Each structure stands twice: as structure tokens, then as C-alpha cells.
Amino acid sequence: MGWIAILAALSGAVAVAAGAFGAHGAEGKAVEWLKTGSHYQLVHAVAALIALRLDARGPAVTFVVGGAIFAGTLYLMAIGGTRWLGAVTPIGGAALIVGWLWLAWSVRG
Numbered sequence: 196m197g198w199i200a201i202l203a204a205l206s207g208a209v210a211v212a213a214g215a216f217g218a219h220g221a222e223g224k225a226v227e228w229l230k231t232g233s234h235y236q237l238v239h240a241v242a243a244l245i246a247l248r249l250d251a252r253g254p255a256v257t258f259v260v261g262g263a264i265f266a267g268t269l270y271l272m273a274i275g276g277t278r279w280l281g282a283v284t285p286i287g288g289a290a291l292i293v294g295w296l297w298l299a300w301s302v303r304g
Contacts, residue, residue: 196247202259203243210237210262213270225273232266232273239291246298254298261290 210233217229239262246255265287268280 196252199252199255199259200244200247203240203247203255206236206243206259206262207240210234210240210266213266217273221273228269228273232269235288235291236262236266239294242294242298246294246301249298249302251298251301254294254301257290257294257297261287261294263287265291 213229213236214233217226217233221229239258243255243258243262246252246258265284268276268284268287272278272280
């Protein structure tokens with residue numbers, strides 16, 4: 196559980212930094228990409244920590260990895276990465292959906 200919690204906490208920190216950069220240092224479409232990425236990454240960092248408390252390690256990992264892929268591709272595009280990264284973003288989104296479904300299955304009682 197320890198390394199997943201550490202990654203989730205670091206993910207939250209990256210999300211806040213990206214959101215702050217989007218609010219104060221970015222322009223144009225980059226602002227929206229940073230805002231969207233930071234929102235999703237922060238929500239799923241918290242979701243990962245909650246999943247760990249519910250003893251649902253698999254969903255927690257899926258939230259951290261999915262959030263990194265989803266937000267990371269948006270962040271890279273925001274700082275000048277190629278637009279084809281936008282085609283990878285939905286893979287992260289799909290992982291986030293899988294994480295939620297897996298969490299629901301894990302805690303079904």
C-alpha cells in the first residue's frame with residue numbers, strides 16, 4: 196500500500212501545480228488542457244487514497260495510472276507536445292472508468 200499512497204500523494208501535488216500553472220502562466224488552449232488535466236488528476240489521486248483505505252489496491256493503482264496518462268498527455272500538449280498525444284488521452288480516461296467499476300465491484304459486500 197505504501198508506494199501507491201506515495202504515488203497518489205505526488206499525483207495530487209502535480210495536479211495542484213499544473214492547475215496553478217494553467218491559472219497563472221499559460222495561454223490559449225493550454226489553459227483548458229491544464230485545467231481539465233489537473234481536475235481529473237486531483238480527483239483520482241484522492242479516489243486512489245480512498246480506495247486504499249477500502250482495501251481496494253487494484254482500483255487505486257488504476258486511478259493513479261489512468262490519471263497520469265489522462266492528465267499527462269494534456270499537460271504535455273499544453274507545454275508544446277504534439278497533438279497526436281490527444282489520441283492517447285482517452286486511454287487514461289478508460290482506465291479511470293475501469294477503476295471506478297473495479298472499485299464498485301471490490302466493495303459490493
